Amino acid sequence: MKRQFFSAATATPFVLGVISLLALAGCGGSNSSAAKTTVVSNTATLTAGSGPTGGIVNGLYVTVTVCQHGTTTCATINNVQVDTGSIGLRLAQGTLGSVTLTPILVNNASPLEQCTQYGDTSYSWGPMELADVQIGGETASNIPVQLLGQISAPASPPSATNPTAGGVSCLETTPNPNLLGTPPGNEDTVATLGANGILGIGGFIFDCGNSCTTVSFTVGYPYYICPNGTCQAVGVPTADQIVNPVAQFTGSDNNGVMITLPSVPSSGAVSVSGTMNFGIATRTDNALGNAVIYALDPCGNFPTVNFGGNPYTDTACNNTGTGMGGFLDTGSTALFVSDANTLKSFGIFDCASGTAGFGLYCVSGGTATLSGVNLVGFGGVGSATISLNINDATTLLSPNNNNAVFNDLGGDSVTGGGGSPSTDSWDLGLPFFLGRTVFVGIAGTAMPAGVNAPNGFVAF
């Protein structure tokens, strides 16, 4: 079974991609009816479930085809995590099989390496290479992707305890070896990622952008070259930086995505299938319809969520605190909302250490319903209320329940000091997407007519 994580099929043309190339080759000719029949599919099939390793709850996955630029030498990689909370395609070790890509070389032919330390102290580290990326018939041509762990440079990126000679570092927290494998925290394999890769399609085009065209900061900096095994930080043009593949799609379906997932029973489901349509309001199959459009703040969040008489404000974005407002994130496994102390009148509490739901919310007295949750868009563009159900995580995740997809899994947002609305957030993870169609509009792309959202938007 473990061999089925991916299929690296060299010289296997991706049928729709080839059609799209043929269609492009026909551009400049007449508007023949034949050209209209070769419009690429903008729909990819999604699977929510336990992932390639079987240990994930509420994982969302898609198949991505990665090709040597301009060739039909491709690897078709399934179980790539769909993540609206990050930017860029990152592939786990071994998923390309024998397919090789084009390294991005900078400063006298040194391969460009990228490092990200994640919030849980784990990190990714590997070279940036160029590839054609095909998803559901759409193609992003010759874009930078990251090959996790496939590195000839030092095994560990520059850290606060071992920075570059110029004092620049990526890892600021030493990962705990008790928690995060060997070497601690390096997420570059299918096992450590719980996926064959990460497809980051959040609401920005670039992960770093103009802040990384020069080395404009020294703590948590992502781009390095490591000639002779010694790393130095480098500024890189945005064309060489990790990028949202959707924003780079050829054609017009590049301003965002529309994700549709079915609902599941309150006890969950083993897995479900859904769709991801590319583009927003670019075709008949990705129209906004009656969806409420919420403009997001410069950090990609709802600036305010109101609940129970308390505002939950994105104070981190306006530089006044550690709150993060709210956000929609397919890469979050649960509804990490508010805190257990604030929600105790609903019977909600933090599941005890050692139970199946540890790290999530438990509930006494049956399902808790949080109604009247008011999401507010940036500049007041978009405001509506939603209702969330939270069920007992220790019951849902008990070993005799094989289900891996839940719409009612919750947890403490604990993004700040004491667990109070001023430091909490509303992280609406995958459970929120079940039974909904959700649009994620990318900042800096062509907005649908009438949408005023300079920092991107979400709609549902």
Place this chain on the structure above:
Amino acid sequence: MIDYAKTILSALLVLVLVSAPARAGLGQPEASVTSDQLHMKSEHRVQDFQAYKLHELTNTEGAVVREYVSPEGTVFGITWHGRSTPDMNQLLGNYVNNFATATRDQTQIRQRRGITVKTNDFVYTNFCRMGVCTGSAYAPKLLPSNVSVEVMR
């Protein structure tokens, strides 16, 4: 006269550098904030509240660290926000060992997004998404009795 003034300034600077404790941050004396300030190359603002003092460090990279100091002069809590998580080896003081040795039962992980460590004498939480990280660390046993953890923002 000018040279004399310069010499005094240099001497003062050396004094500050030398007198900064080797360990800074959580659980350390208030004076250790100076060490963190130098490490972060940051501006330093102090606010006096009735039951605690708040030192706010802000640098040109947009990192903000707030250190909360008890009337006894001990840093009992720290919060941060900015592009990245700041250097925890600097800010956690000796509590960095609590972080490094926490067990699974003491640690809640939100895959790639965040981590919370809770032990009897150390509570740590950090969360990052889309280029913004926020977090806090405090020592419950050092918290002044009349101060709520909610003051740490």
